[in-house]
Amino acid sequence: MKPVTRIASDGTAYRDLNGNGVMDPFENPHLDVASRVEDLLGRLSPAEKVGLMFHTVIEAGEDGHVLEHPGRISKSATTDVVLGKHLTHFNVHALGDARLAARWHNELQTIAERSPHGIPVTVSTDPRHAFLENVGTSFAANGFSQWPESLGLAALRDPALVEQFADIARQEYIAVGIRAALHPTVDLATEPRWARQPQTFGQDPTLVTELGLAYLRGFQGRELDAESVACTAKHFPGGGPQKDGEDAHFPYGREQSYEGGRFAEHMEPFPPLIDAGVAGVMPYYGMPIGLTVGGEPIEEVGFGYNEQIVTGLLREKLGYEGVVLTDWELVNDNHVGDQVLPARAWGVEHLTPIERMERILRAGADQFGGEECVELLLELVDAGRVTQDRIDASARRLLAVKFRLGLFDNPFVDEDAASVTVGREDFRTAGYAAQARSVTVLQNGVAGSAATLPLTGTPRIYAENLSDEAVATLGDRVARPADADVAIVRLTAPFEARDDLFLEAWFHQGSLDFPPGLISRLQAMAAVCPLVVDVVLDRPAVLTPLLPFVSALVGSFGTSDDALADVLGGRIAPEGRLPFDLPRSMEQVRRHHADVPGLGDPLFPFGFGLTL
Template sequence: MINPLKLFYSSAIAFTVMSACSDNTPFRDLNKNGKLDVYEDSHESVDNRIDDLLKQMTLEEKAGMLFINGTRINSDGSLDDRPGEGMFAFAPIAPKLMTEKYMTHFNVWAVPEKRALATWYNNLQKFAEEKTRLGIPVTIASDPRNAFSNNIFSMTANDFSQWPEQLGFAAIGDEKLMEQHADIARQEYIAVGIREALHPMADLATEPRWPRISGTFGEDAQLSAKLIKAYIKGFQGTTLDSNGVACMTKHFSGGGPQKEGLDPHFEFQKGQVYPGKNFNYHLIPFEAAFEAKTAAIMPYYGVPVDQTNENVAFSFNKDIITGLLRDKYKFDGVVCTDWGLITDAKMGDIVWPARAWGVEKLSEEERVLKVLNAGVDQFGGENCPEHVIKLVKDGKLTEARIDQSVRRLLRQKFELGLFEDPYIDVENAMAVVGKDEFKKAGEDAQRRAITLLKNSAAKGKNILPLEAGKLKIYIKNINPTVAAQYGEVVSKPEQADIAIVRLNTPWYPVETKNFFARGFHHGDLDFKGTQKDSILMLLKTVPTIVDIYLDRPAVIPEISEKAKGLVADFGASDNAVLDVLFGKAKPEGKLPFELPSSMDAVRNQKEDVPYDSKDPLYKFGHGLHY
């Protein structure tokens, strides 16, 4: 699933929603009128309570639970069906989906500030309790919100503490820090009502051109596995309960080895390939997730070419979902598709095809049936339960099969304590989200993840760390106000003692009318043409320190050769980078993937094999210190 845009909302006036279950009674269940009520025997098993609820649910209510989709949020936290704001105007409001489609799961994209978000969440739970027949509480999910990043999959929000991306934690390699981050993010999520994390990513970055590498832990399966376990423990604890956030680990069975790096969000993808016969290597991080008892799994969009009995995408693939995930790994948690496998998305004159790769000719109804028959429980990014209802009424699908998935989804709600008390304290959200100690921990991690690749020596001394307050510095892509804290900022390179430039890993948009696709970081990894020439000219003019943000493995041999100092970051502020360059903090990172020496080396490596490019510029695990 993706979030290609970010909306900025104004501050809002919030009010406290009082819970109808303010007596702190431990459980609620169905009374004779079909409404959820106080459950007198708190020792009754969850299974029995689920049985009771299933007996009360209609087919329509069961079908609605099998769908999760995004919803727009008003900037004041209200539930009014007013015109949408910005590019998310197309998104429906949750109450409409709850009453018309009987849905009880939603994911949030762009969100307002924390008070409005928390208020909206309480309003939504109050609506579920008072305006729906059974009063089943809502589960809210989200992609990552705590990464300092412009990546479209990282839904940054200034209210939340800001940490490096997953790659940054891989660069640090500290399991305790990983668990600390997840625990802090858990506290912030719970404070605003987010109870399901659509992460972590357990995919491996074995194809360096893949646009989603920044969300991974790099290309090493063992490193990824140990961090995945710590990540899930921080969010879920050792056992998922009312203090936890359910993790939906993705994308089974590993989405990294895309042919030529072309992402299967789009029709121009060329399949997921295994020229190195390395399919099992990509399972290692998921095995760690199973050990950590991940609550849910999301398969990816791609087709695992020639790895199963039919070349169809993962969520349609019974060999993958039932044969591998359910039978071999005995996974009985929720399995949810990635977003948008059933229906096409219409964006003005542009149609974004459903990611029904391998089954494009099937109807929407037939796709739904194939997904359910494969063993999946829930449809991400969709709200078409009418297909499920029709399949059952036509005798093509049994209600018992639907019950199997609904049972898993209800169990997760019970485990999270949503039936016990779904509400949050808005004032607590104001205190917890982005609290000073959380923000400091995130900023410290940004610094620790910075990776020193090159540190040239002159007159018997390395150029880094620089001496603060004594240098004239020329800057590029850095805030001048921030830079002025470290030295005298000058306007021309010729006036400077040192230049400091921040770069991003290159990418080149795929030619397509789909503006979402154009925002993905596809294509070559090297600088070209005038952009490259201008960088090299600066490096020739003045001694230069280069910081490059690595959301993919950049190909930078000439820049590396000419730069006096070279560091990499994985999501870091200007202050974080400059603190490291001027010795106020030390670089601790090690590369979580190799940096290839040329694009030819990239093209000749195997998509499914780690660290296999010829003569890499910097090897996996490289990182200097001072």
């Protein structure tokens, strides 16, 4: 079987990736990256080069082995897609425990060794260190150390903490073979209804830039090397200003609005990240409406199709030379079970899949996210509609990242080390502290009454959506508010449930108003005992109706029940400050321009937070 580790005549140990018994230049660990890339590029078949340009979902078997049949979302058996289609970039979804995840990764790399030139696989992931579970955007931590959402890190405004988090996440990723992060999300959270805010650093471009750079340092280091996780900054040129807050995953959310004239602020985080060497950039799905940049009207097509944005702005004006990876499924519709999600071909819906692919390449992308239709790209090459030089340009960028990450020299991981590293006690402790500290106190005392927090003594507690274990650290649980000294209720920011299109149920969209029945019930509860409310702010909420009767009001951005109890009981001091404005009303939200940071006269402003 190939490859095997051999010793060259000069004593260099190398992996014989093509099995010819000779240390070819691309196999030589002492050569510079550019030389290794050029040597390998000249050896690859058109099919191998094309395979590099696809980055799709892969699913791991629950037993730590590769999945040799289509999964719930992945479309092909692992061996078929690696050896048959020559794909070498995969976005992994659910993973087992650390040992099983490492075992799966090694098995995947062993399959890749059987390809003609042994090109190693790059495994990527969406964020997976926090609480929210959305198969389109992020995964809950499970065995990894658990931290607040990025909004919670933003609430602490501490670049050193963000870098510490990213460094810990990097170590845990590398332990199981994940070498690419489809983050950070440096979009500005300027439209209060937008569903993608949890993974952002909030509304302020200066804070987003500062924390985005710290995040990049923790994952990539000062330069990309064998200890790095390659980051992809998204969503260029800023995905936050979604019209009416609807998300561009879905046809009704395809438009991005710049009525406030603030395009430049949404762009602000990207140049510093580019200068710092971010490995990848991902354009968003959104289609700009009425946007003019430098006096030039921008074509109203999705950013991934937009040559003015990807080539003109990103490549030429900003000088970006790294990988451009499209967001998922711009070419083909996605059918999962009895649901469908149309291709996000906004503005070019009339084009055929092969025409969409040609348009994306002309725009300047290197890699198709969520696709494995290699036959379409080979058809374009065979027909002369896409040149070999164009394919080589993208393949060169993609191979360079693999070489810099050291994957050609050793892509395998240690299963024993993975089980020790992932979820390590000190990692968990740091994440837990950040969860608690990021809690943001909005009100403490009502109608001139004394402060309610921190809770003291051993009060009788009525609680909703708070575990028995957490309540027990604060007092004694009772079954009725009328029997309680204090009530504690955890709420999620309001949203309108939808479940027609695939993925739609995972996205919190629509009105930010709590239903009137809930407000009435909470008011009745507050009439018989002091009421403490925590609102999980995965996006802003209209909290105005709560203020007259809630004794204490806090916001959280990814905080466990136990960590919240530590804050309410005064054992850990909350330090959070709002990463975005909280609106007074939905009318204020509807009047607000989607691209403008801040609401003008919010109920609670960006940066607000009380101390206990």
